[in-house]
Each structure stands twice: as C-alpha cells, then as structure tokens.
Amino acid sequence: MQATNPLPEIVVQRVEPALRVENLTAWYTGTRPAIGGVTMDIARHKVTAIIGPSGCGKSTAIRCLNRMHEVIRGARVEGHVYLHGEDIYDPRVDPVRVRSRIGMVFQKPNPFPMMSIYDNVIAGLRLTGQARNGSRADGLVQGALEAVGLWGEVRDKLRQSGASLSGGQQQRLCIARTLAVEPEVILMDEPCSALDPIATYRIEELIRELKQRYTIAIVTHNMQQASRVSDFTAFFLAGEERIGRLIEFGETEAVFTNPRDKRTEDYITGRFG
Numbered sequence: 001m002q003a004t005n006p007l008p009e010i011v012v013q014r015v016e017p018a019l020r021v022e023n024l025t026a027w028y029t030g031t032r033p034a035i036g037g038v039t040m041d042i043a044r045h046k047v048t049a050i051i052g053p054s055g056c057g058k059s060t061a062i063r064c065l066n067r068m069h070e071v072i073r074g075a076r077v078e079g080h081v082y083l084h085g086e087d088i089y090d091p092r093v094d095p096v097r098v099r100s101r102i103g104m105v106f107q108k109p110n111p112f113p114m115m116s117i118y119d120n121v122i123a124g125l126r127l128t129g130q131a132r133n134g135s136r137a138d139g140l141v142q143g144a145l146e147a148v149g150l151w152g153e154v155r156d157k158l159r160q161s162g163a164s165l166s167g168g169q170q171q172r173l174c175i176a177r178t179l180a181v182e183p184e185v186i187l188m189d190e191p192c193s194a195l196d197p198i199a200t201y202r203i204e205e206l207i208r209e210l211k212q213r214y215t216i217a218i219v220t221h222n223m224q225q226a227s228r229v230s231d232f233t234a235f236f237l238a239g240e241e242r243i244g245r246l247i248e249f250g251e252t253e254a255v256f257t258n259p260r261d262k263r264t265e266d267y268i269t270g271r272f273g
C-alpha cells in the first residue's frame with residue numbers, strides 16, 4: 001500500500017547561543033597556554049556553570065569571554081568568541097564596547113570604596129564611556145538596585161559609601177553596577193566564595209531571576225551551587241601537560257548524574273580537586 005501522506009517535515013529549531021566559543025587558547029607568558037582548544041556554546045538566557053579544580057583555567061577562560069584576559073601584560077589569546085555571531089576578537093571590534101555588552105562580576109565584592117552607593121552603580125557607565133545625568137541617572141540607579149533586590153535596603157542611604165554595606169550587599173551592588181551598563185551577558189567568577197551561606201543563597205536566587213533577561217556564565221568551585229543554579233555545566237581540567245581543557249559539557253543534570261567522562265565522574269564524586 002502506498003503511503004498517502006508524506007512524512008511530516010522535521011523542524012529542527014536552532015536557537016543561536018549568546019556566545020559561541022571556538023578553539024580558544026590563552027597564554028600568560030611563554031609557550032605553554034593556560035587553557036587550550038576550548039570550544040563551547042553559552043546558551044541565551046540560561047546559566048552556564050564552569051567547574052573544575054583550582055588552577056584548571058576557569059578564571060582564564062571566563063576572562064577571555066569579554067576580552068579581559070588581554071589586559072594582563074604579555075597575555076594573549078587565539079581562537080574566536082562570537083557574541084550573537086560577531087567575533088569579539090575581530091581586530092575592528094572595540095574591547096571597551098565588548099565589556100559593556102558582556103559584564104563581569106568578581107570573586108571579591110569590589111565596590112569603589114571612595115564612592116557612594118549611588119555613584120558605584122553609575123560607575124560602570126562612566127567606565128564604558130556612557131553618561132547619564134539627573135533624573136535619568138536616578139531612574140537607572142533605582143532600576144539596577146531593584147533588580148538586585150537592594151533598593152529597599154539602601155534607598156535611604158544612597159550617599160553613603162559602598163564599603164559601608166555587608167559583603168553580600170556589596171556583591172549585589174557590584175551586580176547592580178554591571179546591570180546599569182545594560183549588558184547582554186553577565187560573567188561571574190566565583191561570586192559567592194567570599195560570602196556567608198545566607199548571602200550566597202540570595203545571590204543564587206538573584207541569578208535565577210536574572211537569567212530571564214540575561215545570559216549568565218558562572219565559575220564556581222562549589223558543585224552544589226553549580227547544580228542549583230545552572231542549566232549547563234562545563235567541566236575543565238588541566239592534565240599532566242598543565243593546560244586547562246574542556247573535558248565535558250552538557251546539561252547540568254546529565255553532567256552531574258550521568259557524566260560521560262571518567263574524569264568528570266571522579267571530580268564530581270569528590271575523588272580529587
């Protein structure tokens with residue numbers, strides 16, 4: 001009997017990643033790179049965790065994603081990082097503009113100590129050469145502080161020093177400073193490692209909220225944190241050659257419950273690192 005209906009057409013929906021990392025290799029000095037041949041996608045409006053033992057190149061990798069690696073004297077990068085299809089390493093691309101589209105939050109909360117809470121939020125804009133004045137600035141500051149859940153806590157003391165806040169509040173202030181620049185991607189390098197469990201919990205909640213509007217990549221040495229907040233996990237490891245490599249990448253649940261690589265399994269079960 002002849003089939004009367006043709007087979008239904010299979011529609012493959014391709015969702016473009018926010019960032020596509022292609023064969024990324026980064027050096028500090030000399031000939032041995034700190035990371036080698038990293039290729040991975042960072043999905044839009046998802047959280048991607050980068051995990052692995054100390055020294056495997058997590059910070060190096062994430063700093064290559066917004067052209068911060070190259071600010072270190074002698075450091076260099078090969079490979080490509082595409083932000084919505086545009087190579088951020090194209091020589092015509094302005095790294096300052098890249099850093100305003102791809103923001104970074106660091107391990108230790110680093111509000112500018114001589115600046116007020118208000119000016120700290122605005123500082124990111126100044127650093128990237130954009131300026132806002134008067135009520136537009138006020139609205140922006142309020143919006144960014146609201147987005148990180150800090151507005152209620154600081155609205156009456158916006159002129160106080162950013163350093164007067166608790167560690168967790170300071171980290172949320174730093175995230176607000178990053179948001180004020182209106183980036184598309186937010187990179188976080190162990191943002192909770194200096195915080196207590198409650199402050200950590202609040203940042204994790206915030207990360208889950210922020211992914212509605214932003215793409216997030218987070219380095220963490222805390223595997224529980226990776227499994228709590230991330231959709232995708234990248235496991236890095238430096239072998240005997242001491243070059244950090246991407247060993248496994250996948251959906252977080254799969255990486256943690258059913259890793260493909262023995263080395264991933266050894267790491268997540270606590271056998272090393």
Ligand SMILES: Nc1ncnc2c1ncn2[C@@H]1O[C@H](COP(=O)(O)OP(=O)(O)O)[C@@H](O)[C@H]1O
Nearest residue numbers: 028029034053054055056057058059060061072
């Ligand atoms: N500023 C630097 N100069 C020279 N080597 C560095 C520098 N920062 C990191 N490294 C080296 O690069 C490798 C990867 O480090 P890093 O990316 O900081 O790892 P992780 O964040 O996973 O702990 C390590 O061998 C480290 O010693």
Ligand SMILES: [Mg+2]
Nearest residue numbers: 058059060189
């Ligand atoms: Mg690091």
